Amino acid sequence: xxxxxxxxxxxxxxxxxxxxxxxxxxxxxxxxxxxxxxxxxxxxxxxxxxxxxxxxxxxxxxxxxxxxxxxxxxxxxxxxxxxxxxxxxxxxxxxxxxxxxxxxxxxxxxxxxxxxxxxxxxxxxxxxxxxxxxxxxxxxxxxxxxxxxxxxxxxxxxxxxxxxxxxxxxxxxxxxxxxxxxxxxxxxxxxxxxxxxxxxxxxxxxxxxxxxxxxxxxxxxxxxxxxxxxxxxxxxxxxxxxxxxxxxxxxxxxxxxxxxxxxxxxxxxxxxxxxxxxxxxxxxxxxxxxxxxxxxxxxxxxxxxxxxxxxxxxxxxxxxxxxxxxxxxxxxxxxxxxxxxxxxxxxxxxxxxxxxxxxxxxxxxxxxxxxxxxxxxxxxxxxxxxxxxxxxxxxxxxxxxxxxxxxxxxxxxxxxxxxxxxxxxxxxxxxxxxxxxxxxxxxxxxxxxxxxxxxxxxxxxxxxxxxxxxxxxxxxxxxxxxxxxxxxxxxxxxxxxxxxxxxxxxxxxxxxxxxxxxxxxxxx
Amino acid sequence: xxxxxxxxxxxxxxxxxxxxxxxxxxxxxxxxxxxxxxxxxxxxxxxxxxxxxxxxxxxxxxxxxxxxxxxxxxxxxxxxxxxxxxxxxxxxxxxxxxxxxxxxxxxxxxxxxxxxxxxxxxxxxxxxxxxxxxxxxxxxxxxxxxxxxxxxx
Numbered sequence: 320x321x322x323x324x325x326x327x328x329x330x331x332x333x334x335x336x337x338x339x340x341x342x343x344x345x346x347x348x349x350x351x352x353x354x355x356x357x358x359x360x361x362x363x364x365x366x367x368x369x370x371x372x373x374x375x376x377x378x379x380x381x382x383x384x385x386x387x388x389x390x391x392x393x394x395x396x397x398x399x400x401x402x403x404x405x406x407x408x409x410x411x412x413x414x415x416x417x418x419x420x421x422x423x424x425x426x427x428x429x430x431x432x433x434x435x436x437x438x439x440x441x442x443x444x445x446x447x448x449x450x451x452x453x454x455x456x457x458x459x460x461x462x463x464x465x466x467x468x469x470x471x472x473x474x475x476x477x478x479x480x481x482x483x484x485x486x487x488x489x490x491x492x493x494x495x496x497x498x499x500x501x502x503x504x505x506x507x508x509x510x511x512x513x514x515x516x517x518x519x520x521x522x523x524x525x526x527x528x529x530x531x532x533x534x535x536x537x538x539x540x541x542x543x544x545x546x547x548x549x550x551x552x553x554x555x556x557x558x559x560x561x562x563x564x565x566x567x568x569x570x571x572x573x574x575x576x577x578x579x580x581x582x583x584x585x586x587x588x589x590x591x592x593x594x595x596x597x598x599x600x601x602x603x604x605x606x607x608x609x610x611x612x613x614x615x616x617x618x619x620x621x622x623x624x625x626x627x628x629x630x631x632x633x634x635x636x637x638x639x640x641x642x643x644x645x646x647x648x649x650x651x652x653x654x655x656x657x658x659x660x661x662x663x664x665x666x667x668x669x670x671x672x673x674x675x676x677x678x679x680x681x682x683x684x685x686x687x688x689x690x691x692x693x694x695x696x697x698x699x700x701x702x703x704x705x706x707x708x709x710x711x712x713x714x715x716x717x718x719x720x721x722x723x724x725x726x727x728x729x730x731x732x733x734x735x736x737x738x739x740x741x742x743x744x745x746x747x748x749x750x751x752x753x754x755x756x757x758x759x760x761x762x763x764x765x766x767x768x769x770x771x772x773x774x775x776x777x778x779x780x781x782x783x784x785x786x787x788x789x790x791x792x793x794x795x796x797x798x799x800x801x802x803x804x805x806x807x808x809x810x811x812x813x814x815x816x817x818x819x820x821x822x823x824x825x826x827x828x829x830x831x832x833x834x835x836x837x838x839x840x841x842x843x
Numbered sequence: 844x845x846x847x848x849x850x851x852x853x854x855x856x857x858x859x860x861x862x863x864x865x866x867x868x869x870x871x872x873x874x875x876x877x878x879x880x881x882x883x884x885x886x887x888x889x890x891x892x893x894x895x896x897x898x899x900x901x902x903x904x905x906x907x908x909x910x911x912x913x914x915x916x917x918x919x920x921x922x923x924x925x926x927x928x929x930x931x932x933x934x935x936x937x938x939x940x941x942x943x944x945x946x947x948x949x950x951x952x953x954x955x956x957x958x959x960x961x962x963x964x965x966x967x968x969x970x971x972x973x974x975x976x977x978x979x980x981x982x983x984x985x986x987x988x989x990x991x992x993x994x995x996x
Binding site for chain 2: 622625627629631633637658
């Protein structure tokens with residue numbers, strides 16, 4: 320009943336389910352409900368037995384004296400409508416009514432021996448009829464249910480195959496027939512292994528045999544080569560045989576495989592481009608190292624002959640000065656100055672290329688100490704200029720101490736060199752920004768025009784004549800390089816005539832952030 | 844400065860040889876300056892082999908690092924590995940300012956390390972100071988000590 324209920328529902332839902340079909344199902348359902356109701360099981364035998372008795376009494380003169388034949392019809396109807404027990408109840412009631420109203424003497428339950436024999440024969444016949452009717456109905460209903468189940472299986476798009484216990488085909492649903500290209504008529508009774516010979520010895524065979532032997536459901540996913548399809552199969556064994564419910568997952572698998580191959584392809588492309596980027600980075604690193612090495616070697620090897628030039632020009636000057644006229648002396652002086660300047664430039668270039676080529680080691684460094692060290696290195700120049708120096712609160716930064724000293728030394732000597740008529744005020748301040756630790760070096764010197772703010776950090780760039788401001792144009796380039804090597808940057812804020820502020824930003828790191836800031840004093 | 848001291852200069856550059864002679868020579872104190880041009884010659888000189896069979900044992904060696912045939916670094920290593928020659932102070936005088944060279948020199952027991960200055964006065968001052976210190980101020984092992992191993996091998 321439960322099953323047929325669902326069937327009825329599914330057919331109502333199904334768009335292609337015929338109306339007639341739906342109607343007949345509903346009728347069947349109503350009939351089945353009727354059969355199991357108490358009214359039918361008890362009321363119907365009473366009603367029909369009374370009706371048959373009345374009919375016989377009324378038409379007694381026209382009917383044969385064999386009264387009991389009249390009762391066969393109600394008993395059979397009751398058995399069909401209410402089952403065997405309903406038929407049995409009708410039999411008993413019919414017998415009682417017959418004895419009371421039909422068998423003489425009327426209105427009495429008195430019976431002779433002949434009547435008792437007759438009545439027993441009647442009862443046995445009726446019970447037999449009831450039983451047969453009830454069985455017939457059961458059979459009819461089973462057939463109905465079977466066809467319903469088959470209907471469902473026929474309509475599903477997945478494959479459904481039933482085998483008997485000897486692996487012979489019993490049933491194929493239309494979906495399977497379509498896949499197979501053969502109907503059940505053609506292969507009924509033939510063994511599964513004959514139709515799918517490639518499964519012999521395969522995992523599917525093992526799974527099927529195990530499922531049957533252990534009478535336990537199993538699942539199997541695999542390719543059926545003869546069909547070229549991937550099937551996901553559930554195996555349901557029973558004593559009668561094995562049913563195989565298979566879903567075609569080929570498209571799913573193909574889609575998944577396609578996704579996978581796309582993914583693999585994507586990864587490959589990614590990997591290739593990464594390798595390419597890595598290769599380029601390596602190339603660049605090597606080229607940079609080579610260039611720095613070249614710069615180092617060039618300036619190093621240039622120093623040797625230059626030393627000869629300057630040494631001998633000086634020796635000439637020393638030994639033969641009194642034998643030379645003024646013009647010759649000035650020539651020697653130019654040569655000597657040139658050699659000296661070239662030596663300075665080479666030293667600067669050497670420092671610069673070494674700075675680019677060699678790895679730098681960083682550790683937490685107090686900028687306060689660094690600034691003081693840089694100032695003490697410039698003691699002679701400081702005594703000449705006598706600036707007022709204010710040092711604010713400075714952070715502890717992950718840096719290379721030597722380079723940090725060089726950085727501030729360069730910035731301070733820059734300020735000392737380019738001071739204005741006013742007395743020089745030099746300020747060093749630290750601040751925290753979201754980009755890291757910032758150290759500002761501020762002066763009230765001649766300042767730099769905005770147009771030159773980028774240029775001054777370039778190698779050998781000079782904005783002023785050598786006579787007025789001597790120098791080699793390498794100090795600020797060095798500062799920029801030092802900041803770059805620390806992963807930081809240096810920038811300039813300046814108003815011509817008022818002064819300049821160099822802003823050095825060191826990237827913050829956890830180590831230096833966790834340390835307390837040091838509080839600086841002021842010196843002059 | 845002791846009278847009649849000997850200095851061995853190992854220097855391949857003729858210009859530097861001349862400057863060194865200028866800076867070191869001091870006739871009044873009878874200082875002998877012998878110059879060899881490469882590392883191999885320096886070791887022959889010190890071991891008194893080949894054409895240097897009659898060479899004296901110097902009180903001081905002034906050694907350049909970048910030399911032909913045998914590198915100054917190797918010469919230093921061999922001197923300091925020698926049982927008696929290792930007592931002779933070796934002063935490195937080179938144009939190299941590389942940190943690893945300075946470190947190597949002291950690792951190999953050089954007595955001191957100077958970079959050649961492009962400034963003549965400074966260069967001459969360095970030579971004067973070397974002379975004053977190593978041949979005057981410092982007490983050096985007696986000369987016969989250098990041959991001690993030859994007598995008692």
